[in-house]
Amino acid sequence: MPDQGLARELFGGDVLVASSPIDGRADDLLPDERAACARFAERRVREFATGRRCARQLLGQMGWTVFPLGRDAQRVPLWPPGVVGSISHTKDLCLVAVASTRDVAGLGVDVEGAEPLAPKLWSRICTPRERRWLEAQPQAERGRWAKLLFSVKECSYKAWFPLTRQRWGFQEIEIEFDPSRREFRVSMAGLEEHLGHPATGVYRRGRRWVMAGLSLPARDTP
Ligand SMILES: CC(C)(COP(=O)(O)OP(=O)(O)OC[C@H]1O[C@@H](n2cnc3c(N)ncnc32)[C@H](O)[C@@H]1OP(=O)(O)O)[C@@H](O)C(=O)NCCC(=O)NCCS
Incomplete structure (x- = not known):
């Protein structure tokens, strides 16, 4: 997709960014993540799963190979210790950004x-x-x-x-x-x-x- 590369221009080198079309499936999710979206409508499952898949890709680059990305009562993603991140989706694109808390205290995308x-x-x-x-x-x-x-x-x-x-x-x-x-x-x-x-x-x-x-x-x- 032509504009997708723009996402890489949003941050400096201390932040990792991934983007994807909204093509996630419930099968992409880890069991705890799947449970979190059990009541979601189909479209919401797709965006949630795409965000989790992008997050997993980035967390893997930081050494977290299997980490179910939960969320708290206020919908804030529960990142692994030492990681800060942010997720966004529109109807056809998902963006995820993550960084180490050594460098970044708050991240929004x-x-x-x-x-x-x-x-x-x-x-x-x-x-x-x-x-x-x-x-x-x-x-x-x-x-x-x-x-x-x-x-x-x-x-x-x-x-x-x-x-x-x-x-x-x-x-x-x-x-x-x-x-x-x-x-x-x-x-x-x-x-x-x-x-x-x-x-x-x-x-x-x-x-x-x-x-x-x-x-x-x-x-x-x-
Ligand atoms: C948090 C909020 C900004 C997210 O916006 P959105 O329209 O749902 O759309 P996005 O797709 O861009 O972002 C959704 C993601 O943001 C993250 N998110 C949700 N609530 C969050 C919060 N309170 N803090 C940080 N991240 C949050 C989640 O990762 C969520 O995706 P997921 O549920 O699949 O994990 C919005 O829902 C909200 O709660 N706003 C509060 C009131 C408001 O709008 N104030 C004015 C802003 S100035």
């Missing part, structure tokens, strides 16, 4: 279809400041930027939530894009205080998908 976000959703996703930025973009581009804002916020939430267990809404995360570097800065309560500076992530806009990645360095977190 997100992929969404590249089609524009419907204007009626913009005010829910965007803060007033983001909304002003969006209005300054060429009209034909606004829906795709809004979709990317959504993706970046989901990715940031996934990186930060497992560390804090605190829920945020879309209005409590503020994003500033730097299109010249294809990066974003994220402001969330508590994050800047921990890092001592705003966190910076990477986004990519492809023909079929938009993607975002945020890695919070281990040395900068408590």
Whole structure:
């Protein structure tokens, strides 16, 4: 798939990334994982199994050959000791990223279809400041930027939530894009205080998908 390679551009060398079309099957899962998705609809089993298969491939590269990747009551994946990771799927693509906790304390990845976000959703996703930025973009581009804002916020939430267990809404995360570097800065309560500076992530806009990645360095977190 043409945009799939973009996933490898999201992180530096301390993060391993895998991507796959959504083609997983229940047979790909380890027994404990299969039990976790016993009540899922068929499509959800496919995405869950694809994510677990990609995760297994990456965990194997880190020396974990057989590790059932469970999840807690808040859906956070239960990575092996010393590993941090993140999973995302859209209807036709799955992305998984993992790293050692020696290097990375929080990791978030997100992929969404590249089609524009419907204007009626913009005010829910965007803060007033983001909304002003969006209005300054060429009209034909606004829906795709809004979709990317959504993706970046989901990715940031996934990186930060497992560390804090605190829920945020879309209005409590503020994003500033730097299109010249294809990066974003994220402001969330508590994050800047921990890092001592705003966190910076990477986004990519492809023909079929938009993607975002945020890695919070281990040395900068408590
Ligand atoms: C966590 C969340 C962001 C995931 O988004 P999603 O639309 O379900 O879609 P994705 O496919 O990209 O991600 C799903 C994966 O995220 C991971 N995930 C789920 N909840 C998570 C959490 N609280 N923290 C970290 N990762 C989480 C899981 O691995 C899940 O895949 P799996 O169930 O197959 O293992 C979203 O479901 C959610 O709970 N949001 C909370 C409220 C919110 O949206 N706040 C505003 C964000 S700014």
